[in-house]
């Protein structure tokens with residue numbers, strides 16, 4: 001699998017029962033298959049610590065103005081959105097397979113946002129609705145032409161279903 005940000009070949013890594021693909025010696029990003037990130041995204045989940053120090057090449061820079069395709073299913077455009085109500089980190093999520101890409105350092109930031117999984121889940125529930133209201137129209141406007149070319153358009157109901165998976 002190829003890194004969506006820098007083109008490096010991703011390395012498969014398993015921590016606890018979660019398998020991820022990391023951009024080792026490249027940009028240092030991490031790919032999570034659909035739902036998997038939720039197993040490692042707060043401090044109570046100790047296994048996530050193994051992923052905080054992915055070896056990266058300091059000379060590799062990533063361009064967030066470019067449109068990144070999904071490394072897993074090949075969808076041409078992942079969507080960017082805030083991971084949590086604290087709006088500290090924007091992640092790239094594939095609208096088709098639901099996988100999530102984190103840049104180097106983003107997992108560490110996400111894991112410092114909440115003391116516990118309960119606190120995080122409560123905040124996410126509120127946030128899902130808020131995000132739906134605020135960003136849906138914009139996301140659809142921005143990505144609809146690309147999605148249409150690829151033969152699919154994620155409607156509001158589908159988009160909400162995906163956001164709710166993060167709870």
Ligand SMILES: [Zn+2]
Nearest residue numbers: 003006023027
């Ligand atoms: Zn990379």
Ligand SMILES: [Zn+2]
Nearest residue numbers: 070073094097
């Ligand atoms: Zn995908």
